[in-house]
Amino acid sequence: MRISVENRMSVEAQAHRENLAMPNPSLFMKNAVGAVLLLLLSLALSVWLLLPNLMDLLSEAIHSQNIVEWVFITASGFVMGFLIGFPAVLLIQCMVDYRRSRDLERFGLMTKGSLIKKWVEAWDDRPVYRVRYAYLTYLSAVQTVGEETYEQISQDETLFVLYLENLPHISRLDLD
The missing domain is CATH 1.10.287 (Helix Hairpins)
Incomplete structure (x- = not known):
């Protein structure tokens, strides 16, 4: 198992995540x-x-x-x-x-990211909460989050982002 310099997760936590990781299907x-x-x-x-x-x-x-x-x-x-x-x-x-x-979930590396923008869209009279974040100095992504997470994230907060080493454009916020 390879742990990058940017990865702040312990070896035990990484092994535990690999063993238990299955996304909600x-x-x-x-x-x-x-x-x-x-x-x-x-x-x-x-x-x-x-x-x-x-x-x-x-x-x-x-x-x-x-x-x-x-x-x-x-x-x-x-x-x-x-x-x-x-x-x-x-x-x-x-x-x-x-x-x-x-x-x-199984093999993602963790890095620090920053919040670029957060906004709310109205979709069929229901709010959809979106955040745009930047990571690895050259990539950014948009993710839909829940209302609770949206309220918790502030503009100057450091976010943790999971990404695939071989496909770094595939990422998600680590909200755990």
């Missing part, structure tokens, strides 16, 4: 379930609505040489590709985010 599970449901719905729509008509139009278009039918077939192909590709990309992104979060 509830958000990732919601995203994964949503992506799978979108994928299944898209496949069902493609199979039951688009494919039977597409095959008939394709056979007619081959024999007729009509440009309108070819445009319709091309557009239907793009729609089917989007309906299947978009949920697949969401599912893959969800798995990548979960993996990065787990790696950050």
Whole structure:
């Protein structure tokens, strides 16, 4: 196990965090379930609505040489590709985010950071608390935090940031 100079965590605390670290999977599970449901719905729509008509139009278009039918077939192909590709990309992104979060919890190095800005956004009449912080002298990130954490963080406070050594742009505030 490699401990950097900037890492202020003891070897025992690092080993304990590596052994117990598993991110809360509830958000990732919601995203994964949503992506799978979108994928299944898209496949069902493609199979039951688009494919039977597409095959008939394709056979007619081959024999007729009509440009309108070819445009319709091309557009239907793009729609089917989007309906299947978009949920697949969401599912893959969800798995990548979960993996990065787990790696950050297990292998993340700790450094000091500083608060650049904090603000509140209204999203569906609910406040969303965001903070922008800087770390490693050249990187900054934005993170959504809870109201309690938002109120606790002050402008001149030193923040502790976890980041991955091989991917330093992946980080999160260490609020423990």
